[in-house]
Amino acid sequence: MNPFRNELKKLDRENDEQSAYIECRDNYVAVQNMVRYLSSSSLSLFQVQIIRKDLIGMAVEGEKEGLTVREKLGVEPKEFCDDIIQSGDNNARREHLLNAVVNTAQFAAFWFTFRFLGFYANPASYTLTWGDVLTIFLYYFIGIFLATYIRNRLSICSSPVLRWLPYLTIFFVVICGYTLSMKFYTPINESFIIMINGWYVECAAVALALAVTLLANMHWRRCARKYAC
Known part of the structure; x- marks a missing residue:
């Protein structure tokens, strides 16, 4: 076990690589802004990266279906993020x-x-x-x-x-x-x-x-x- 290994940065780099598969610039920005907003909440920063991974997958899947991030979510991005924050069970x-x-x-x-x-x-x-x-x-x-x-x-x-x-x-x-x-x-x-x-x-x-x-x-x-x- 490497004591200098930062698991958060490792996951962040993996998400950066996966986000390259989002072809639409608007969808990329939408996911990025949602992650930034979640990062300013009381959610764990590691949990935010897990959510980011799911959002990237959702955006890529939505593009294959011809949908924007908002259309794939079914609600406004801020409302979606607020629901996640309110349902979170930890204060970080x-x-x-x-x-x-x-x-x-x-x-x-x-x-x-x-x-x-x-x-x-x-x-x-x-x-x-x-x-x-x-x-x-x-x-x-x-x-x-x-x-x-x-x-x-x-x-x-x-x-x-x-x-x-x-x-x-x-x-x-x-x-x-x-x-x-x-x-x-x-x-x-x-x-x-x-x-x-x-x-x-x-x-x-x-x-x-x-x-x-x-x-x-x-x-x-x-x-x-x-x-x-």
Whole structure:
């Protein structure tokens, strides 16, 4: 058993390969938006990939019959997804939190490695600043909360304005962040939290990222066994 094997990503890759058999672009987008919407709910992310696999098969079968995804479902995609969410018997908010922690910890490890190897000739003089904290927070807020959760939640809306709202918000936040950084980032980045041996920071960041990644992989293996039954 490979502890670094991520069963969720494995299933996601398999679904990506199967989705290539959907010939109609509209059907492909419909399935994609339904999966995104389900991912923003309290359903297990592994369960969502199982549902995605079924939806892909349904879309391919519908195309052979000359039907769209909506016609094959018999109801509006949002109504279909809401029924699945309401009938779900588990609340996977902790799982979603774990997934967010893994992504953020991996980014933090990358960020500290980039700073440590790129800017510090003397490892013993590594300065942990509030700029580091701000960078990691912005990654979570923009890269995970806005770009993933909010986008997924609005992906199935009929209004194109609502579907594009997360992207417009991200664009606005990035522009504002860049503008403010020109004035405030330098003093924030110079406000250090602690000066410490850089190897300690680097090892701690990598160890944390590795630990939460292995923990998540254990969880996905349990999910694979659960939904295989």
